[in-house]
Amino acid sequence: MGRTKTNAIGLERGDYSYNDSTLCPGCGHNSISNQIMAVAFEESLDQHHIIKMSGIGCSSKSPAYFLGRSHAFNSVHGRMPSVTTGAVMANHTLHALAVSGDGDTGNIGFGQFKHLMRRNLPMVYIVENNGVYGLTKGQFSATADKGQKTKYAGHNPFSPIDLCLEALIGGATFIARSFSGDAKQVRTLLKLAMSHRGTALIDIISPCVTFNDRDDSTKSYHWGKTHRDILNEIGFVQTFDEIAVEYDEGEVQPVQMHDGTWITLKKLTADHDPTNKESAFRVLNEAHSTQQIVTGLIYINTDQPTVVDIENMTDEPLVHLPESRLRPSQAMLEDAMSSLFAAN
């Protein structure tokens, strides 16, 4: 037997696993779980400081299938953003990795999704988007195409919501889209999202093999393989020195992440600048009307403060503060009392 490969913190790939998936064989979500484990292993992530957050649904079950050494909170339907907000405010050294679905985010959780973007909470927000409710057997979600037919739910008369467009309008600072069948791109975007300071949304088309995988569905494997526009190719540069980044202007664009690292974005199909909101809007809008799946980094803004920055909390996370720093002194109580209207 050969030696098992270990990463920089001495862990094996298996140390990043958890329970076996109970989703359907072939589900796109399983492949996303695999990429999460792969990235965590490759990047030698410390699982103790990751929290896995989710709502309700097939996608929201998936945190039980990866990173067994991380705390997890499988909360209530559509409300993962609020729970994550509280957890990160309480301890801003935690890295929140959240998994939601199109129903959990686009239907029941749409309000919290929009407000999360507004606050720019530091977290990675993965939507495993398949256009249907799996656990309740195939009803349409808000991202299902107009006119779409499925064996169980019949015909969908309503227009879909584009989560990336909604995030952009909502003030999101990191918007990416991918396809669960493109393992390499999913991994790259995950790594990139993890180094973003702010809410990093990755909308991943992740086919439901049981209820929504007909070839004419925009959430199917076939559609993902045949109607994909890959916007850009992302490279990571291991340097903090801008001058060292080599690129051809017009083709490769450098972007500095919050932690100081540089990435390069190689433009592929469209003339798109992901740091430009109008450009992101145009790309998304065009793709939405032509039912193309644009993938890659759609929008990034590294300047926006997060809610953690805005609240001006102690550098030490709130949960680590001892009683001596949380309970004001007796003199302060007396001061508060002296400000009341007293009898004498």
Add this chain to the structure above:
Amino acid sequence: MTVIDLYRVPANHVHDQGKIINNFSFKIATRNGTGSQTSNNTILRALFRMGIPINGKNLFPSNIYGLPTWYHIRVSKDGYMGHRNESEVVVAYNFDSFAKDVASVPAGGVLIYPMDDPDSNKKKWDVITTSREDIYIYRLPVDQLVGRLDPAPAQAVKEYIANMVYVGAVAYLFNIDMMQIEAALGYHFEGKQKLIDQNYGLVKIAYEWCEQNLEKVDPYMCQAMEHTYGPNAALMDGNAAAALGAVFGGMQFTAWYPITPSSSVAEELQAFSAKYRHTEDGKATYAILQAEDELAAIGMIVGAGWAGARSMTATSGPGISLMAEFAGLAYFAEVPIVVWDIQRMGPSTGLPTRTSQGDVMFAHYLSHGDTRHICLLPANMEECFKFGWQAFDYAEQFQTPVFVLSDLDLGMNLHVTNKFEYPTTHMQRGKVLTAADLEDIKGNWGRFRDVDNDGVAYRTLPGTDHPRAAYFARGTGHNANGKYSEDPVDWEENLQRLHRKMETARQQLPAPIIQQVEGATTAIVTYGSNEYAVFETLDMLAAQGVQADYLRMMALPAHLDVAEFIKSYDHVYVVENNFDGQMANILCMDFPEIAAKIRKVARCNGLPLDAQWISNTILSMEGK
């Protein structure tokens, strides 16, 4: 204009009747949004400084400007601080409610209102009062007196400042100390001399005008009292007390959504925290977020509570309804959170600005399935403060939501209180395993194992540096190790443990307060803000020959002492401010063996309970 013009002597001439000193009520009728609360609080504070037992109740509309609003001030030489429905002295400043206000003055009572403009043909106020020859009437030339103010107030504030005219009139007519009026204004305007001078200037103009033009003919008088209050007495409202308590309880995270009557809890939290909870370099040792709705508010505090922070929200009935699902999650995933419910009238939107105790049953059992929550029941300012910090201890000790059931009367009205006692115990952070603890037990733990047989298991916090620290928090079925389980045995064992936890809490939460008298044949059981009225009721009953003992509940699940107490009487009266008698119902369910002894004295009409009604109801049930 002669003095005789300015008041009418009632038919049942009472010049020679004895004075009624410090034992009556004022009602001040104004329009909402006209700044009358400044005037009302000024009168209340001045009376308080004179050492007279007082209470003030603001009966205000759900409106920003224009609708009628009433402020009741009771002066009680006997120290009764409960609400009285009848007011002997009515200041009627609002024409919209004037007919109703005139009709409300009891025979022999006093009516004070603005004088009709002599230059105007519209004599609109006087015509309404013609039928009341049985009351004393004083009329005030309000506009004329405002016009004497020099420098003249800006047009925009004329309506506000006009309310100072009745302050001066009331001070003259009922003998309120002008020095204390000035002190009260000084407090209100935080020492801003220009505002103090302007407002007090008009009070003085009105006072002097009354002195020269009104003959005091009614019997009602205020008189300073000595030694009524201890040296530490002050005025405060319950929402501020709750917020201050939370700040001294080490509140780390608050998320909230505006709703009457709870918003000021969060606003006071913000103000007190800004003052007392910043480090030397200006960093906050807390965070307060205004959420997009109540679902997000409670969701955020569930996340923060799970991560190990002392987390709270404040809301009222409709917010509690929205929080139901998360309350169940917090109960089942065993997350400590604190929810202040400043109760208002329900069902539905109800009356947002009127008080009740209508959420007791809903809050206690909030969420689907077999769910039950700890509820704390503050009755006064000191308890609002104490539960402000203690609620966090209970939440973390029992790893469960704690609801603090205050109400609009406690929360938004000024009450007399003794200054608060600094927390007497250290923060109780509950059963939390650190990385070192996990090392000691070689990582052998399960999130929901009942190691101590008290129903409370050990938890770890996210970020704990140990490979065995993590667990999967969930609202789904789980076994003792926190793993997903659909096994009937796991499910049942978990519910049994949660039941055990609540039974542990039952005896560890504050025990009821009991007061017993010689020869009692019955007892009153009550909770929360009703105590103010019930104390007076006990005296009223005694005067009618009914000696009653008294028990005030402090928490749910009800302490076994409550059942023991009730058991020892033939029957007891459970007094509460809701329609169904919700606490009585809870007691009957928890202690069916004493159910037949419980008689409900329950009412829900938007007003704080008043002693006379409670007393009359009990006397009629006693067959008296």
